[in-house]
Amino acid sequence: MDSLTTLYEEIQERRVQPKAGSYTAYLFDQGLDKILKKVGEETTEVVIAAKNADKTELVSESADLLYHLLVLLVEQEVSLSEVEAELAQRQGKVSETKERRTITDL
Incomplete structure (x- = not known):
């Protein structure tokens, strides 16, 4: 079993058995x-670390982002296997920019 799993x-x-004082709880x-806010904050921190070419900070902030993203997935009852299946479905495919949805709601 890998560390993300x-x-x-x-x-x-x-989520099921909260521990007093636990940040996750x-x-x-x-x-x-709150979870979405943290995902957004950590995403921004990853971008800043990458832009500053600070590898140590990039690793740290990436770990924070992955943690908060996993909390979001659990909150929304999305399994890792669903995400893995989506990634597997995309593997080897080439998509063009014009095929991407336009972001209109921010």
Whole structure:
């Protein structure tokens, strides 16, 4: 079992059996808006670390982003296997920019 799967399962367990003082339990208690805010913050921090060419910070912020993304997936009841299946479906395909949806709602 890889570390992302292990972490995902630990987050699932924290959702079902919260531990007092746990940051993960805190996020679930605060709800979707707080989780989304943290995903957004960590995404920005990853971008800044990459832009600053700070590899150590990029690794650290990427770990934070992956953690918060996993919390979001658990909150929304999306399994890692669903994400993996989507990635597998995309593997080897070439898409053109014109095939991408336009972002209109921000």
